[in-house]
Amino acid sequence: MKALLSHQPGGPDTLQLSELPNPTPGPGELLVRVRAAAINFPDVLIIEDKYQMRPPRPFAPGGEIAGEVIGLGDGVTGWSVGDRLLAVPGFGGLVEQIVIPAASAFRLPESRSFTDGAALLLTYATSIHALWDRGQLRAGETLLVLGAAGGVGLAAVELGKARDARVIAAVSSEEKAQAARDAGADEAIVYPRGPFDKDGSKALAEQFKAAVGPKGADVIYDPVGGDYCEPALRAIAWGGRYLVVGFPAGIPRLPLNLTLLKSCNVCGVFWGAFAARDPAANQAHVEELFALWDAGKISPRVSATYPLERGGDAIASLAARQVIGKVVVEID
Numbered sequence: 001m002k003a004l005l006s007h008q009p010g011g012p013d014t015l016q017l018s019e020l021p022n023p024t025p026g027p028g029e030l031l032v033r034v035r036a037a038a039i040n041f042p043d044v045l046i047i048e049d050k051y052q053m054r055p056p057r058p059f060a061p062g063g064e065i066a067g068e069v070i071g072l073g074d075g076v077t078g079w080s081v082g083d084r085l086l087a088v089p090g091f092g093g094l095v096e097q098i099v100i101p102a103a104s105a106f107r108l109p110e111s112r113s114f115t116d117g118a119a120l121l122l123t124y125a126t127s128i129h130a131l132w133d134r135g136q137l138r139a140g141e142t143l144l145v146l147g148a149a150g151g152v153g154l155a156a157v158e159l160g161k162a163r164d165a166r167v168i169a170a171v172s173s174e175e176k177a178q179a180a181r182d183a184g185a186d187e188a189i190v191y192p193r194g195p196f197d198k199d200g201s202k203a204l205a206e207q208f209k210a211a212v213g214p215k216g217a218d219v220i221y222d223p224v225g226g227d228y229c230e231p232a233l234r235a236i237a238w239g240g241r242y243l244v245v246g247f248p249a250g251i252p253r254l255p256l257n258l259t260l261l262k263s264c265n266v267c268g269v270f271w272g273a274f275a276a277r278d279p280a281a282n283q284a285h286v287e288e289l290f291a292l293w294d295a296g297k298i299s300p301r302v303s304a305t306y307p308l309e310r311g312g313d314a315i316a317s318l319a320a321r322q323v324i325g326k327v328v329v330e331i332d
Contacts, residue, residue: 001096004311005058009049012312012319015094018058023099024071030079030102031071035114037062037093037329039311040122040151041248044319046091055091061315062093062329066108066117076102084108086117088125090272094311096331103279106286112293119300119326120289123151126245126271127159128285130221133274134267135241139164141218144208144235146228148185149176151326152245154301156221157183162297165219168211170232172321179301179324187211194227194249201231208235216240216262226250233258240264248321301325307332 005018025031043061045051066086069079079085085105092098108117131137143160147153148169160167161184169180169188177188189211191204208231209216216237222229226249233242233254242264259266275282292298303324306314311329318327 002308003060003096004062004094004308005060006047007058010047012044012047012315015047015061015312015315017309020095022097025073025076025099027074028076028102029073029099030069030076030085030105031073032065032067032085032087032098032100032105033070034065034067034093034095034098034331036066036118036331037311038064038118038122038151039314039318039327039329040064041246041318043091043315047315053090060092060094062095062311063090064088064118064122065093065098066114067098070097073099073102078102079105084110084114084117086121088122088272088275094308094329094331096308109290115302115305115328115330116300118328119151119302120293121286122271123155123326124159124289124298124300125275125282125285126152126269127155127221128289129271129274129282130243130245130269131156131159131163131219132285133281134269135219135221135243137163137165137219140166142166142168142212142215142237143219143221144168144170144212144217144232145180145185145221146170146232147222147224147248148180148188149173149324150223151323152223153221154179154183154325155298156223157185158298159292160221161185162292168217170208170211170228176324183301191228196227196231201227204228205231205234208232211235212237219243221245224249225252227252229254230258233262233264236262236264238263242266243269245269302328304328305330
């Protein structure tokens with residue numbers, strides 16, 4: 001089978017299209033014909049050895065897949081050859097075939113494409129866990145979403161509106177602002193690109209404060225980090241919840257005196273660990289996501305697709321922070 005492999009740490013240009021033996025499922029495992037693999041920011045980091053997980057090389061990036069069952073290991077029940085599924089293996093998805101634990105797979109309805117299915121789970125499951133569990137978002141509250149045109153950002157915008165919150169989307173261009181409005185944001189603001197000096201940081205804080213209003217943002221969803229963190233925190237409401245989701249702009253240094261002055265909570269969001277520790281709660285979230293999808297309240301936005309041999313280009317586009325929504329590698 002064909003696989004796009006990382007043989008040494010480096011950028012997307014170091015990935016090599018290779019031939020590997022077809023895998024065989026072990027007990028409790030499914031053999032899956034991968035039809036689509038979505039690209040996420042961890043794929044940028046994992047091939048550079050900058051992610052918290054470092055698979056032994058050679059390995060294929062691609063942490064999110066959709067496909068169909070072509071083989072079953074011993075002891076697997078409830079699945080049959082030909083069943084359609086989606087899963088988040090963490091890595092290994094940029095291949096023609098993959099083995100995954102049967103317990104980690106979710107059924108993909110016939111009405112949904114493999115491409116859309118591959119783009120659903122990681123971003124929306126992260127965002128629903130963040131907003132429902134960690135942020136305790138309630139109807140009528142104000143939600144500020146940074147990086148609101150990315151995969152997790154657009155998911156947070158849609159889920160915020162599904163919970164009847166007032167959603168303020170913060171993005172880096174007018175094109176991205178329009179994408180956030182199209183996803184349902186009540187207002188979108190365009191912020192400058194960092195890094196910021198002291199005056200620039202203060203100006204950004206004032207921009208956030210003006211957008212969320214005098215009460216402040218009840219929940220702030222931050223998948224960006226870097227110099228955007230402190231200005232956003234300055235716009236939080238009394239008793240607000242600041243959700244730490246990711247750091248493509250760098251890991252920020254947070255002045256803890258602000259948390260005292262605002263009596264607010266800073267909440268880490270690690271969906272993968274949550275799903276492993278509480279699979280029943282995660283299953284309930286996934287079922288809710290499918291119901292919201294059927295109701296038309298959420299819908300993955302795929303801005304570009306690539307063939308397997310250009311999977312490196314897909315990762316490069318995400319690294320350049322040019323993507324609106326998701327990019328997906330389609331594997332024919």
